[in-house]
Amino acid sequence: MSEIIIETRALxxxxxxxxxxxxxDARIERGKITAIIGPNGAGKTTFFNLVSGTFPLTSGELRFEGEKVDGKRPDEMARLGIARTFQTTSLFDGATVMDNLIVGHRLRTRSGLFDAIFQTARLREDERICRDKAEEAxxxxxxxxIANRLAADVTQEERKRIAFALALATDPKVLLLDEPAGGVNPEETAGLADLIRKMAASGLTICLIEHKMDMVMGLADHIIVLDHGVKIADGSPxxxxxxxxxxxxxxGAGHDAAA
Ligand SMILES: Nc1ncnc2c1ncn2[C@@H]1O[C@H](COP(=O)(O)OP(=O)(O)OP(=O)(O)O)[C@@H](O)[C@H]1O
Ligand SMILES: [Mg+2]
Structure with missing residues (x-):
């Protein structure tokens, strides 16, 4: 039986x-892969910014597992189980991949930078938990x-995988992926698609924004199309x-969407 994990109304x-x-109005089904597509400026990233608590809604309703969650902060949404990646992955280039994951975990699950970096009382226990989560991810x-490699020395495709790991380390239920295959070659894109399938197979709900239509059509169970901020279609590939x-x-008229 299908179950809706995220629902928006008049968002x-x-x-x-x-x-x-x-x-x-959008419904994201638990355990499935939903793609959000649409031209540049259609509102796709803004949709993620609303669902992840990055921006407050102007109006409308947002529900996660049936509960209203409008107005929650990103760290609160992360603790509820919504994790995201960004169109561009910012890493601390002078730190190792592992240290980026440890700091990233704190930044995602604490309310502020100060709290994330200077919270000392539980630091050692925290450090161990973060390290275990980071290794697992x-x-x-x-x-x-490449855990000990400097972030400055990783490839674009590895950067994308690190972005997934940063999100996975928070133990999410839902993963929002903003252009997970942006800027990588076709072979690497296929590898990332396999990884997304593996994440879905492990029980995660995936919602991804992607311009690469072959990838979207091959991966998605369900597609939502935005244009100028409005949902213009919703359905199977x-x-x-x-x-x-x-x-x-x-x-553009006259083209096949599969092309
Ligand atoms: N923080 C902001 N302040 C003002 N305008 C914004 C802001 N964020 C997005 N916009 C505007 O909202 C519209 C939707 O932008 P958004 O980034 O959501 O599009 P997108 O579908 O993700 O596009 P792309 O495919 O290029 O990433 C655009 O016109 C953009 O300029
Ligand atoms: Mg975008």
Whole structure:
């Protein structure tokens, strides 16, 4: 039986006069892979910023596991089980991959930088837990062998895997991936798609934003299409591929969405 883990109703975010996200009703099913697609500026990242608590909603409703969660901070959302990656992965280049994961874990699960870095009372116990989580996450994404490498020396594809590990280390239920295969070659994209499938197979709910249509069509159980902040379609890859509204908005009239 299907179960909805995240539900939005009339979700809206305005920046000045611009509706970045407008009246979006979305349902994300537990254990499935949902893709959010749409042209540049469609509101995809803003949708993630709302669902992860990064931005407050202008109006509408956001529910996680049936509970209203509007107004919660990112660290509160992370503790509830929503983790995200960013379009660009910021790492401390002078630190090792492992140290990035340890600090990243604190930054994601504490309310402020001060708390994250200077909380000393429980530091040693915390450090051990973070290290265990980080090792487990690095294993999962296949990067255990580069734990001690400087972040400055990792490839773009490894950076993407580190972003997954940063999110996984918080023990999420839902993973929001913002362009997980941006800037990597086709072979590496296939490897990242396999890793996303493995995350879903382990029971995680995945929601991903991606411009690479082959990847989206091959991975997603369900696709939501945004254009100018508005949801213009919602359905299976087959339904989306043949939807004329999508073809027109996303790829320009006359193109096949699978191309
Ligand atoms: N913090 C902000 N302040 C003002 N405007 C913003 C802000 N964030 C996003 N916008 C605007 O909201 C709209 C949607 O942006 P968003 O980043 O969500 O698009 P996107 O679908 O993720 O695009 P892309 O595919 O290029 O990443 C754009 O017009 C953008 O300029
Ligand atoms: Mg974006």
């Amino acid at each position: 809206t975010k305005r920046f000045g006069g611009l509706n970045a996200v407008k009246d979006v 690095l294993d999962f994404v296949g990067l255990r062998h 087959g339904e989306i591929r043949s939807n004329p509204l999508v073809i027109e908005a996303y790829l």
